[in-house]
Amino acid sequence: MIDQRFYTQLSPIALVDLAKQSGAQIVRGDPQILVHFVSSLRDLTAGNIAFARNKKHLTDHIPTGGVIIADRATLDVISQWPVAALQAQSSQSVFAGIANSLISSRKSKSRSDLVSKSAVLDSGVEINPGAVIGDDVHIGSGSRIGANAVIECGVEIGRNCDIGSGAHIAFTQIGNDVRLMPGVVIGGQGLGVAKGQEGLIDMPHFGVVQIADGVTIGANTTIDRGVFDTTSIGARSKIDNLVQIAHNVEIGEDCIFAAHVGISGSVRIANRVLMGGRVGVTDHRTIGNDVVITAGSAVLHDIPDGQTWSGYPAKPNRRYLREVATLSKLSQQTKKKPGN
Incomplete structure (x- = not known):
């Protein structure tokens, strides 16, 4: 529905x-x-x-x-x-x-005022210059909306949130104590493409984004809404700048993602997962609790609870380190041969 x-x-x-x-x-x-x-x-x-x-x-x-x-x-x-x-x-x-x-x-009705008359702003809400607040938006008490941010119709923002300058939020429900840094885009349409008779066409998206309490999302990060379902970010998760999270992704509680992480569509990530910078995860993967994925890794397979993976393609860390050590030894042996 x-x-x-x-x-x-x-x-x-x-x-x-x-x-x-x-x-x-x-x-x-x-x-x-x-x-x-x-x-x-x-x-x-x-x-x-x-x-x-x-x-x-x-x-x-x-x-x-x-x-x-x-x-x-x-x-x-x-x-x-x-x-x-x-x-x-x-x-x-x-x-x-x-x-x-x-x-x-839904789209807000065209108007000259920046804050819709149907928007509900609880006590202590701060709206900075140039911010646009759409129809039927609800912003909880003590929240701050930065300059030139755009909050599209129907969005719900909880208490004591800080929405950075130039942020764009649509099709989204946000909990309490959430921080969105400048330039984030939440609720945009993801990459869904179909091949028609006249070429490629975009697949429509009818889902939403849910961001739980205590989440922090870094500058210029993008989180796409689901195709039918929900893209969700669990409580207290911390996401760095310039991260891409695709449609239908589910992220658990207390996760940390460093800059330039890219999560493809329909990935399921459990609780307390750490990802280093430039980690990429291919679509429809499942990552268990307490997993660590080191910087620059490419995840092509599911990862069980409690494991550390590294490499391109990513694999259990001990196996990856053994393979790196073996290749280093082979390289050194090749250099020692006559004529090399």
Whole structure:
């Protein structure tokens, strides 16, 4: 279900009209059924529509109703399911077009004043020059909004927060005692791309960002909202400058990320994880509690609790150090050979 603080549900559309609009073909289901919402495949129910990219996604999640957009290769898997189906050459690109017909992102009404009349500012809130506060924003007592910051409609900011100059916050719920340094961008659309008939198109995002109490986020860091779900930062986590956190990432409590860390989409990070500068984590990885990842490492695999990993690609630290020592010895031996 979409968060109505940030998104507006448009009128439902009959399946037959969606097929005409998108160029897809109805292969199962009543053409007159109404489609109300978009959904992930995992959460698909009657009245919603989702897409499936491959058979793996279909076998992982068996819905109880709704509409699935699929290509020819996946239709045989869903033939016994209680769902309607649209066949399309590119399920992702068709889904993107349909999604924008069913849901729109809320935008504040155009106005000359910088602080919306519908915004709620509790006692002791400080708004500095040039800051823009959108419709239905709620800012808790004692919080400070820096000069030229933009707080988009529906955003909630807790008590005693400090939002730096030039920050941009949208589709986000922020807890208490949070510090956002200048230039952070929270709640932007992540990198989701589908290949359509006319080339690459952006996948719409309908999720949110949640930042728990006591979090600090450094200057010019970016945190993308989820595609359907939530991008979340756990309590008291500390994130350095120039960090990128992609859509659907979940970060636990008391984590520390140094500058230039990059976390790809749908990564799950547990509690008390430390990442050195320039660590990169590929998508859909799971990192356990109390993990340390040293600077410059590239994480391509899941990491169990309590381990230290290093290297490119990253591996358990002792193994990495042994391999480095072995390569150093081989290099020295090669130098000692005649003619070298």
